[in-house]
Amino acid sequence: MDYEQYFGKRIADLKADGRYRVFADLERICGRFPVALNHRDGKTREVVVWCSNDYLGMGQRAEVLAAAHEAIDRCGAGAGGTRNISGTNHYHVLLEQELAAFNAKEAALLFTSGYVANQTTLSTLGATLPGCIIFSDALNHNSMIEGIRHGRSHKHIFKHNDPADLDRLLAAAPKDAPKVVAFESVYSMDGDIAPIAELCDVAEKHNAMTYLDEVHAVGMYGAEGSGVAERDGVRDRITIIQGTLAKAIGVVGGYIAASQACVDYIRSFGPGFIFSSSMPPATAAACLASIRYLRHHPELRVKHQERAATCKRRLSERGIPVLPSVSHIVPVMVGNASLCKQASDMLLDEYDIYVQPINYPTVPVGTERLRITPTPLHDDAQMDHLVESFCAVWDRLGIPKAGEQAKAAE
Numbered sequence: 001m002d003y004e005q006y007f008g009k010r011i012a013d014l015k016a017d018g019r020y021r022v023f024a025d026l027e028r029i030c031g032r033f034p035v036a037l038n039h040r041d042g043k044t045r046e047v048v049v050w051c052s053n054d055y056l057g058m059g060q061r062a063e064v065l066a067a068a069h070e071a072i073d074r075c076g077a078g079a080g081g082t083r084n085i086s087g088t089n090h091y092h093v094l095l096e097q098e099l100a101a102f103n104a105k106e107a108a109l110l111f112t113s114g115y116v117a118n119q120t121t122l123s124t125l126g127a128t129l130p131g132c133i134i135f136s137d138a139l140n141h142n143s144m145i146e147g148i149r150h151g152r153s154h155k156h157i158f159k160h161n162d163p164a165d166l167d168r169l170l171a172a173a174p175k176d177a178p179k180v181v182a183f184e185s186v187y188s189m190d191g192d193i194a195p196i197a198e199l200c201d202v203a204e205k206h207n208a209m210t211y212l213d214e215v216h217a218v219g220m221y222g223a224e225g226s227g228v229a230e231r232d233g234v235r236d237r238i239t240i241i242q243g244t245l246a247k248a249i250g251v252v253g254g255y256i257a258a259s260q261a262c263v264d265y266i267r268s269f270g271p272g273f274i275f276s277s278s279m280p281p282a283t284a285a286a287c288l289a290s291i292r293y294l295r296h297h298p299e300l301r302v303k304h305q306e307r308a309a310t311c312k313r314r315l316s317e318r319g320i321p322v323l324p325s326v327s328h329i330v331p332v333m334v335g336n337a338s339l340c341k342q343a344s345d346m347l348l349d350e351y352d353i354y355v356q357p358i359n360y361p362t363v364p365v366g367t368e369r370l371r372i373t374p375t376p377l378h379d380d381a382q383m384d385h386l387v388e389s390f391c392a393v394w395d396r397l398g399i400p401k402a403g404e405q406a407k408a409a410e
Contacts, residue, residue, distance in 0.1 A: 017337055017338075018336075018337035018338030018339075018340070018341045018359070019337050019341075019359045019360060024038060024040075024348065024354060024356075025038065025039040025040060026038055026039070026047070026049070026354065027039060027044075028049075028059075028060070029046075030060055030065075031060060033049075033052075033054070033057045033059070033060045033375075033377055034048055034049045034050070034052065034057070034375060034377055034378055034382070035047070035048055035049075036048075036049050036354070038348070038352075038354070045352060046352065047348065047352045047353065047354045048352060048353055048354065048378075048382050048385070048386075049354045050353055050354060050355045050372050050373065050374070050378070050386060051354065051355045051356050051370075051371055051372065051373055052373060052375070053246065053247040053248075053373065054247065054248070054250050054375070055219065055220060055247055055248040055304065055328065055373060055375055056219060056220070056248050056250065056294070056300050056301075056304060056375060056376060057250070057375050057376065057377045058219070058248065058249060058250030058251075058290045058293070058294070059250030059251065060250070061250070061290070061293065063289050063290075063293050064250060064251070064286045064289045064290045064293070065286070066289070067285040067286050067288065067289035068282040068283070068285055068286040068289075069282075070285065071091055071281045071282040071284070071285035071286075072280075072281070072282040074281075075089060075091070075281040075282070076281070077280060077282070078277075078280055079092075079277065079278040079279060079280055079281060080278075081277055081278070082274065082275060082276060082277055082278065083273070083278045084274060087277060087278035088278065089278070089281045089284065090281075091281045091284035091285045091288065092110055092278060092279070092281075092284050094284075094288055095110060095284045095285075095287055095288045095291075096108045096109065096110055096255075098288055098291055098292065099243075099255050099257055099291070100257055102224065102226045102257075102291055102295065103226050103227075103230075103235060103241050103243075103257035104226070104230070104235045104236065105235075105241065105257040105258055105259065106258070106259050106260040106263070107257070107258065107259065107260045107262075107263035107264070108255050108256065108257040108258075108263065109255060109256050109257075109263045109266060109267055109273065110253060110254070110255050110278070110279065110284070111253065111254040111255060111256075111272065111273060111276070112252075112253060112254070112276050112277070112278075112279060113244070113246065113252065113253060113254045114143065114213075114215050114242070114243065114244030114245075114246060114253075114254035115142075115143040115254065116143075116254060116272045116273075116276065117143075117242050117243075117244075117254030117255060117256055118141065118143035118144045118146075118147050118213060118242055118254075119143050119144075119146050119147040119150065119272055120147065120266065120270040120271065120272030120273055121147065121211070121240065121242065121256050121266050121270065122134065122144060122147030122148050122151060122180070122182060122211065123146075123147045123148070123149075123150035123151040123270075123271075123272075124151070124265075124266055124269050124270040124271075124272075125151065125153075125180055125209075125211075126147070126148060126150075126151020126152060126153030126155075126180075127150075127151045127152060127153065128269055129153070129178040129180075130178070131154075131174070131177045131178060132151070132153040132154070132177070132178045132179070132180065133153060133154045133155065133156065133173050133174075133177050133178070133179050133180075134148050134151070134153055134154070134155045134156075134179075134180045134181075134182055135155070135156050135157075135158055135166060135169055135170065135179065135180065135181045135182065135208070136148055136155060136156070136157050136158070136182045136183075137157075137158060137160055137161065137182065137183040137184065137194070138157050138158065138159055138160045139160045139184075139187055139189075139190075140182060140183065140184060140213070141184065141213060141215070144182055144184075144213060148182070156169045156173075160187075161183075161192065161194050161195060163195060163198040163199050163201065163202045166181065166199060166202050166203075167202045167205070167206075170202060170203075170205075170206040170208060171206065173206070175206075178209075179203075179206060179207070179208035179209065180208060180209045180210075180211055180239075181199060181202075181203045181208050181209070181210050181211065182211040182213075183199060183210075183211070183212065183213070184212070184213040184214075184215070184216070185212060185213065185214045185216070185217045185221075185227055185228035185229065186214075186215075186216040186217045186221075186228060186327045186328075186329070187216075188215075188216045188329055188371070189329075189331060189358065189362065189363050189369070189371065190323060190325065190329070190331060191323065191324075191325025191326065191327045191328075191329030191330070191331055192324075192325065192326060192327070193228055193326055193327055194228075196212065196228060196229055196232055196234050196237075196238075197232060197234050197237075200234055200237040200238070204237070209239040209240070210237065210238050210239045210240070211238075211239065211240045211242065212227075212229060212238045212240070212241050212242065213242050213243075214226070214227035214228065214229065214241055214242065214243045215242070215243055215244045215247060216247065216327070216329070217327075218243040218244060218245075218247065218248055218249060219247070219248025219249055219290075219291075219294050219301075220248050220301055220304060220328060221301070223298060224294075224295040224296075224298075225248075225294045225295060225298070225301060226241075226243075227241070227243065229241060239258060239259075239262065240256050240257070240258040240262060241256065241257045241258070242254070242255070242256050242257075243255055243256075243257075245287045245290075248294070249287055249290045249291060249294070250286075250290050251283055251286045251287045251290060252279070252283060253279050253283060253284075253287060300376055303376035304328060304374075304375065304376050305328060307374040307375065307376060307378055307383075308327075308328040308329075308330060308374050310374075310383065311330050311372060311374045311383060311386070312325065312330050314383065314387050315330070315332065315387060315390060316402065318387060318390075318391050319391075319394075319401035319402050319403065320332055320387075320390050320391065320394060320401070320402065321333040321400070321401065321402040322402075323369070328373065328374070329371065329373065330371070330372035330373065330374065331358075331369050331370075331371050331372075332369055332370045332371075332372060332390070333367070333369050334357075334368050334369055334370060334399060335366055335367065335368060335369075335400075336366075336368055337357075337359045337360065337365070337368045339368075339397055339399055340357040340358070340359060340368040340369065340370065341357045341359070342397055343357070343370060343393050343394075343397055343399065344356060344357040344370060346393050346396070346397070347389055347390075347393055351385070351389035351392070351393070353385070353386060353389050355370045355371070355372060356370075356371070357369075357370060358370065358371050372386075
């Protein structure tokens with residue numbers, strides 16, 4: 001095989017399909033979020049970022065930065081290795097204690113990312129629980145899918161957010177087999193939210209564990225911000241809550257929160273935890289400060305929801321096809337990979353608006369979209385500019401407006 005030719009051919013195919021991913025060279029400006037510098041062709045321009053997962057701008061909050069500076073001055077840059085050799089720092093212990101309290105669980109465990117948390121925990125359960133069967137929502141994130149695959153246990157996929165289909169599958173499974181029901185709270189591509197209580201009803205009926213990915217809800221829902229399970233009053237019914245520290249918390253890392261025995265089990269048997277170097281102390285300190293701040297500042301969540309609702313309403317009023325979303329996610333349907341990329345490029349090049357295209361394999365072919373994530377720090381002037389720019393791009397590229405898409409579907 002000519003390896004270089006093969007690699008080049010596959011990349012050329014991606015480009016021809018309009019699915020080749022180009023990373024914008026952005027430099028966040030401390031204290032000016034969501035404004036960033038875009039480095040391109042030897043020049044820099046200011047742009048407004050409308051697709052960041054730093055949903056609340058906590059990555060630049062003064063309290064978070066101060067905590068990171070203090071920790072690096074006290075402990076240095078790195079943690080020193082894996083947790084079991086020399087990499088457990090006091091900041092890790094404090095952060096895990098905070099995460100346990102944050103999620104109303106007995107214990108918590110840190111990972112280097114939310115992806116690793118999902119992959120490690122689900123694969124460990126699947127591989128080590130004798131006869132385990134995992135029931136996975138049809139739209140679960142790749143990290144959950146990969147975790148289930150690596151565990152090599154039996155698995156079933158239930159229809160998205162469908163308790164009845166889950167009940168059907170669980171009822172057909174061996175009664176005494178260990179079972180895990182894995183699903184998300186907020187699904188980040190469509191912006192819908194799982195019926196957690198109803199899914200718990202079904203899982204409990206069949207003596208199944210529940211595994212909830214709160215990645216896109218951490219910091220943003222509930223009185224203290226731990227997620228949708230807190231908002232809905234069902235945290236005590238979830239066996240394992242998984243979350244990230246890289247989105248609304250504003251830093252990086254992942255975690256699970258569960259009973260002491262369950263957390264200790266994953267800590268002791270999970271390869272992705274055992275063999276990974278631990279996060280730097282400064283990172284853990286920054287996460288700790290961010291969570292402590294968010295638990296006591298619900299006004300950030302109120303403002304965040306207002307900005308998201310306003311963005312949806314204003315775009316919809318102008319015919320921009322916003323998908324129905326009950327969360328903070330604002331998905332705008334394009335339905336064509338090439339047009340989606342063109343729209344993203346035009347918004348950046350001509351209007352200084354950064355919104356990445358979402359194409360296959362992240363979403364199915366034909367459902368390509370732009371995914372907007374307003375934050376409490378996007379002001380009215382920036383919102384005005386966003387709406388007018390989207391309308392201009394839609395008109396210039398001939399992308400169907402909301403009513404036109406509905407007629408085409410008929």
